[in-house]
Amino acid sequence: MNVIDRPKTDNWIGKSLPRVEDAALLTGRGRYIDDLGVKPGTAHAAILRSPHGHANILGIDAARARALPGVFAVITAEEVQRYGSSLVVGLKIPVECWPLAIDKVRYYGEPVAVVVALDRYVAEDALDLIAVRYETLAAVIDPExxxxxxxxxxxxxxxxxxxxxxxxxxxxxxxxxxxxxxxxxxxxxxxxxACTPIETYGIVAEYDPGADAYDVLANFQGPFSIHAVMARALNVPGNRLRLRTPGDSGGSFGIKQAIFPYVVLIGIAARVAGRPVKWVEDRLEHLMASTxxxxxxxxxxxxxxxxxxxxxxxxxxxxxxxxxxxxxxxxxxxxxxxxxxxxxxxxxxxxxxxxxxxxxxxxxxxxxxxxxxxxxxxxxxxxxxxxxxxxxxxxxxxxxxxxxxxxxxxxxxxxxxxxxxxxxxxxxxxxxxxxxxxxxxxxxxxxxxxxxxxxxxxxxxxxxxxxxxxxAVLTPDQRAKAGAKNGAQATATISLDAVGSVTVHVASVPQGQGHRTVLSQVVADAFGLKPSDIAVATELDTAKDAWSIASGNYSSRFAAAVAGAAQIAAMRLRAKLAAIAAKQLNAELEDIVFAGGRVHAGDPATSLAFGRVASASHWAPADLPQGVDHAIRETAFWTPPELxxxxxxxxxxxxxxxxxxxxxxxxxxxxxxxxxxxxxxxxxxxxxxxxxxxxxxxxxxxxxxxxxxxxxxxxxxxxxxxxxxxxxxxxxxxxxxxxxxxxxxxxxxxxxxxxxxxxxxxxxxxxxxxxxxxxxxxxxxxxxxxxxxxxxxxxxxxxxxGIEPEPRNPPAPKAKSTMGKPGERMLTGQGKAVVEAPRQKIWDMLLDPQALMSIIPGAHGVEKVSDTEFRADVTLGIGPVKGRYSAAISLTDLNEPESVTLSGGTEGALGSGHGSGRVTLTEEAGKTTITYTYEAAVGGKVASIGGRLLDGAARVVIGQFFDALARKAGGKTGGRIRLPATFKRLFAMLGVGA
Amino acid sequence: MPRLNADTRHRVAFALNGRPVSGQAEPRMLLSDFLRHEIGATGTHLGCEHGVCGACTVQIDGGLARACLALAVQTEGADVRTVEGLSPDGGATLSILQEAFREHHGLQCGFCTPGFLVTLDALFRDDPHASETHIREMLSGHLCRCTGYAPIIKAALAAQATLLARGAVAHPDDTMPEEDVHA
Missing domain, CATH: 3.30.365.10 (Aldehyde oxidase/xanthine dehydrogenase, molybdopterin binding domain)
Incomplete structure (x- = not known):
């Protein structure tokens, strides 16, 4: 058991005081990372992420992204490997853990490339221009x-x-x-x-090539052991990774610990771009690739x-x-x-x-x-x-x-x-x-x-x-070889300035828990002051502040460890101040009392202002009593011997x-x-x-x-x-x-x-x-x-x-498709449209890139690769997900002007799909009837979050296609399967279509 | 409504918390980004940018809106009220609502708080006698991950009681027909 000097009275500890944090937070004056200004010239990053759960990366073509005005750099595996190393893995096993996929993606949302640009809007524009070729692999989701x-x-x-x-x-x-x-x-x-804090990750990173040093501001909750991991991954010693945290953080609950791969990634991005880089995670990124x-x-x-x-x-x-x-x-x-x-x-x-x-x-x-x-x-x-x-x-x-x-x-x-x-x-x-x-x-x-x-x-x-x-994950033998690890060093620093006012600093990196309030209570009790007399700073700067590998906000360690370290530092300073006061009051050390903002030796009538005693080391160090070096700044470290x-x-x-x-x-x-x-x-x-x-x-x-x-x-x-x-x-x-x-x-x-x-x-x-x-x-x-x-x-x-009974008249079983892979969402459908135009005209339009561009909903460009192959850039919105896709379309079984099979695949940041459709044209009395059947499989984000809307959305998009075709052909559609008007309005509201 | 060119920046001017502000925005710029990064009013926070979390809630011409689902250019000429406008004197003194949040620990990290405050500010202005059920319904459009909501509802009810007691709004019996009074 520790013997710890404690204040004689608890005046403030144990009381529910209003929090010192709150006035700023309630008036919109918080200092969260995205509220802080950045250096002029700071660029903004956006991250391209894997649309697959498991795939080999065959190639990345970022030329178009790099050529976009406002883009400063595109970072891919090549740059990350040149300037960084794998994050240290806690087990001695042959696996690496890079902050960006090297030649393979292993989870949906894994970073694949980073764009650094003038602003976030341009950076995200550039993401659409990066072409990644994947070879998808079977994924395994279940641990057994x-x-x-x-x-x-x-x-x-x-x-x-x-x-x-x-x-x-x-x-x-x-x-x-x-x-x-x-x-x-x-x-x-x-x-x-996951506990999903309402504020997402944020980082501002800068690289100084002269010193080979990184300066990172991040709403991290460490440094703890992760600082060492990040420095190693950036190929610099710990003292070349200056990590700072903002004054306020919008919650973490542990989650913001996992910002650290991004600290490495954005650090490297800043190095490649040659300027400070800021990245703020968005919520979709958070839900797919934080932790x-x-x-x-x-x-x-x-x-x-x-x-x-x-x-x-x-x-x-x-x-x-x-x-x-x-x-x-x-x-x-x-x-x-x-x-x-x-x-x-x-x-x-x-x-x-x-x-x-x-x-x-x-x-x-x-x-x-x-x-x-x-x-x-x-x-x-x-x-x-x-x-x-x-x-x-x-x-x-x-x-x-x-x-x-x-x-x-x-x-x-x-x-x-x-x-x-x-x-x-x-x-x-x-x-x-x-x-x-x-x-x-x-x-x-x-x-x-x-x-x-x-x-x-x-x-x-x-x-x-x-x-x-x-x-404990290591065997006792492995542990013995690796060297002892134990304890939980907590630290706190208390400073007295030239007017004797008190400032506390800790490396506890709070994220809404009110550490500043509690520390003001603890330290006020030690000095006989009011909590409002105490200033508490919780911003962390690893270059200047006291911290240890255990510092940070995790394992509920604040009240038990950090607040205690603050009390220890305060009591050490108090002992020195008591000696100074005893000399000034010509009294015995053990009679000194700190109360009500004053110091006395038993008789409050003969007392000194706390500030006078507390500032003595600044103004008259020569008069300090013997044995007192100074009472200006005290840093306490505390680790429990039981650990x-x-x-x-x-x-x-x-x-x-x-x-x-x-x-x-x-x-x-x-x-x-x-x-x-x-x-x-x-x-x-x-x-x-x-x-x-x-x-x-x-x-x-x-x-x-x-x-x-x-x-x-x-x-x-x-x-x-x-x-x-x-x-x-x-x-x-x-x-x-x-x-x-x-x-x-x-x-x-x-x-x-x-x-x-x-x-x-x-x-x-x-x-x-x-x-x-x-x-x-x-x-x-x-x-x-x-x-x-x-x-x-x-x-x-x-x-x-009870278990739902089988329907008495079960629907006819659908023909089993061979197209879809596990997890993909299958879409099938058929329809008919009548266009008041001759068959040949329709046929020609279907094979004409210019015509297709004005017909395909959301098409930006249609390029004819060969007589039977097209490439199209398309923007589609399905549910809340609007994305840009690149589609390859090929025509087979051509039977001009009667029928054709269109098949192809599409890939975009938001998902992928492949499918085929058979289109048949029949002409009668100057009208052409187009009948079509299609079967498609959709994967990725579109399948996951817009999934419930996909079937309807596909119908709407195809309907739009034929509407446009009819308009372009100069006629009107008729006979097409029509959605009820309410559904149309609903889909329109949800942004379905272009 | 004028047709705006997607590739150019346009001047946008409106009243923010009673004062004229203006800046440049592409048509696609979100109101939330415009407020925070063009005007420098960083009190409005972004939690999801898809309209679910409610952190970015502001008042546009008195109505509640998600700043992440509004475009800056849409607010041309409007009257916008944000968390920065709630204090009676620019932040030195807390409003009754803000003070109630402090007293009842209605916030921890404070990131979602501006949205809650802006919604309650509008609610108590438009419906001073809103029932607890109605208050909860209004706040159900806001996500908070720190407090578990119990202290927030406590703070909201306390603020409402203080507002009514201080005569900040008239008693319903004096001014409103009975059928308009919430239970």
Whole structure:
């Protein structure tokens, strides 16, 4: 335990003061990255991204883009390899991880080229002019399928897609399973979701060739270990990568950690362009290629006694990190390693961990980081044990709890839980959460035939990560060779200026959490000042500020570690100021009191203004008392001694602090719509000492809303070909104020003995507890075992309405197409148009590029390659997606002037397609009847986000084609299959067509 | 409406928070980009640029609009109100609505906040007695990832109560026929 000098009185800590951050943010005076001015001459970048989930890049032709006026540079793999290196991969395996695809794209949205231009509009214009030739490959999306012998391989050096496998045994799980009367298990496929901050990534990078140094401003949340990764990838030492962060950041929740490949990419772009380059990610880019939490396949089994006590757990986890093993992955899998027994005293544990690569966005930090995946399996298992053994779920939880008197408690896998009284917290939650009332409501609802359920979740929330936990992915031998990694250095600097006013600086890089307010409270208490007297700066500059590899905003480390470091720095300065005051007041050191902005020695009547004492080192250093060098600036570093490296027998103390949460959730499921409606949600938190109740409540309600989204609405999902299905905020559904219920928040305070202020992290807990608590409530309501997130109404329909019966008169089966690949969307159709013009005229027009250009909706240019081959540049809008495509069309089976087959393919940034159509012309009485049939397959973004509209859109576009053909031929159309006018208006509104 | 050439920049002039502003814009330039990068009014934020998140909400001639779905040239001659116009004195003092957000911790990172404020500003102007249900419906067009919304609705209701109590708007019984009063 640390012995830490603390202020005698807490005047400000623990109070819900208004935040110092808010006035600026409420009046539009925030300093987010895109609000800050840039140097004159700064150019703007746009990124060309892969429209395929898996493809070889055969060639990139950027000549037309480079020739566009206003374009300064186009950066492709060649430039990135010339000036950069692969991002360091956390495992010693033969894979590389470049910030831009080198010769192969492995996920939809992976960067392929960067355009640097006068402004973003011109840069995006230029993206349309880059031609990339791809050879598409079969993609693998599912982690279990990725392990199959015949699965497509993402990284050839690796042979398969398994990046790492480790097995751990604690105690004697085999014996425990053999001896136990019950073995109860659960299988979980945990999906991907992301906390999607409302502000996206932003970077301004500059390269100084004279110093071979990069200067980067980014709304990153580090530096932490990633600074070293970026410097290496830019081929410079750390002191040649100056990283700065803006004063405000529009949320992160972990996500902005994954900006770092773009820091490298835009840094190289600035070097190539020879000028500063700014890039702000747009939302579509964010949803396809920022980062996301891992999806995980878990098989968990427990050895259980007849009373519900668990004697052993057996974990099998398949972690899917997406297309690359990008730093700090596979950390999501190991962040919870010490916590695999949750809140329970289980001494025998077997763990098998596998890390798998698939054709999806690379994963990274996301609020809860590893916790949601673990607790979903563990707490669903607790509910299953209760059901299978017919025991009250609360009793199963309570019987397995770590006894209250056993803290600090060492878990089987090595975590040292600092403090807690789970039994007391649970009892309070049941009493104040109104569990009996909820049970009565459930009884009443069920008596009326309604679907009502109650779920529980008990969760230990780790915070302040051990920098060494990720080395658990290595074997003890490998770890010994790599050198020890441990600790979690936090730092804070406090300065006193020439009038004695106080400035605090930390490297905690807040993203809305109110760090400045809390630090002003902590430091005001140390000096007997008011929080408004304290200025706090949280902008980071790695060239000038104190920071460590652990600095940054992650693992809920602020309250527990950084605020404590600030208190340590303040108390060191205070000790010096006390010595100065004692000399000035001619008093004893131990009598000095700091209060009310003054310093005295017991008699407030004879006191000195704080500023007078605090400025003494500036004005009269010669008069300082002996032993005081100065009291101008104090930087404290603090790392908890408890955070030791993983041991030779794989005990991993993954985090310093361990908060506790017990949630109760009551839901009602609508019998008609299958909507899950939360009737009440109770969340009991023990986050140690509460520094600012209002902010703790904000963290709880905010974390809950994220978890609600993950539980009921949000999924980052892919088609089997690797196309993204959740590419806009109209597809990736974030809860609004209408879906987010009010919470009943309760507290139980068990101060941490390991942290300076007794505080623990609190920001991530509900992301761990809430998804499974809601799932348990749904399981209780429907009496079902298998629940997969997100719990969409469609997934519950068969349990509420029964399995949909086969139609009595099934529609005739469609002819099976051979065209489409998995994941592509098939479009077929046929139609007829009558044009008042002779057949030959129509025929000629179909073969004339000039005529085609005025007929094809959205065509910019049609070029005749040969008599039977055309190239066309077309802009089409489908749903929210408007894009430019380059199409190659060839004519076959020509039977002039009667019939022709048009076939071809098209490719653009927004998707690809291929298909063919047969056109037949018949003439009668000067009128030509055109009949056509077509079959097409569409992939990429168009298929994913405009997918639901595609069929109708195709019909509209084809209709427009024939309308134009008729007009051009001088006649009128007639007889064409017409859409109802309302549909036409709807499609027009959605921008379908040119 | 005049026909604008796509390839040239046009002068656009309108009133922003009561003061005349002008700048140059291509016809395709979004109002959001124009406000932020031509005028320098960076309080209006961009969260999605496809009309879902609501962060860029502004008032154009009193009506609510997504600045990311409007073109700068469309606002020629209009009266535009943004978050910068909500404080009674340019930012030194907070308005009742802004103060309520501060008091009830209705913001964390603050990025989505301007949109919420602009919508509530219009709502309380047009419908001072809006019911909580109606307030929620209006705010359902805004995404916030930090707060979980509970503090936002608390702040909105507190602001409404203060506005009514201070007589910033007249009591419904005095001015409005009964059927117009929300529950």
């Amino acid at each position: 399928e990725a392990l199959a012998d015949d699965a497509p391989v993402l990284h050839e050096g690796l042979k398969g897609n398994l990046a790492n496998e480790r097995r751990f045994t604690y105690g004697d799980p085999d014996a425990a399973f053999a001896a136990a009367p019950h073995r109860i298990g659960i299988d979980v496929k945990f999906p991907r979701s 996301v939490a891992t999806n995980r396949v878990t098989t968990l089994a427990a050895a259980v006694e007849t009373d519900g006590r668990i004697t052993a757990l057996s974990w099998d986890q398949i972690e899917d990190t997406g297309a690359h093993l990008r730093a700090p992955e596979p950390a999501t899998l190991y962040r919870m390693h010490g916590n695999m027994t949750g809140a329970y005293a289980i001494r025998n544990v077997a763990i098998r961990n596998r890390v798998v690569l698939t054709n999806k966005m690379p994963t990274g930090l996301n609020r809860g980081f590893g916790g949601p995946q673990v607790y979903y399996a563990l707490e669903r298992l607790m509910q299953r044990i209760a059901v299978e053994l017919d025991i009250d779920p609360v009793d199963v939880i309570r019987r397995n709890f770590i006894p209250a008197g056993e803290f600090p408690y060492r878990t089987a896998s090595g975590a040292l839980y600092d403090s807690g009284d789970y039994q007391a917290a649970l009892a309070t939650a049941i009493a104040q959460g109104g569990l009996e009332e909820l049970k009565a409501r459930r009884d009443a609802a069920r008596a009326e035939g309604r679907l009502y359920g109650i779920g529980y979740a008990a969760v230990v929330e780790p915070s302040v990560s051990n920098m060494g936990y990720i080395t 030791t490296a993983p041991t030779g027998d794989d005990l991993v103390n993954s985090s310093l602090c361990h908060g506790f949460i017990f949630d109760i959730c009551a839901v009602e499921i609508d019998r008609v719509t299958c909507e899950v409606k939360i009737d009440r949600y109770v969340t009991m938190h023990d986050c140690g000492k509460i520094l600012h109740p209002g902010m703790v409540e904000g963290q709880v309600t905010g974390g809950f809303a994220h978890a609600l989204g993950a539980a009921l609405y949000e999924e980052s999902s892919y088609a089997p070909d690797g196309g993204l299905l959740s590419g806009t905020l109209a597809d990736y559904l974030i809860p609004t104020i209408m879906e987010t219920p009010a919470l009943r928040i309760l507290h139980h305070e068990s101060p941490s003995p390991f942290t300076p202020l007794g505080a623990k992290g609190v920001g991530e807990g509900n992301c761990m507890s809430t998804p499974v608590c809601i799932a348990n409530a749904v399981a209780d309501a429907l009496g079902i075992a298998d629940i997969t997130l997100p719990i969409l109404p469609a997934k519950l329909a068969e349990h509420v309405h």
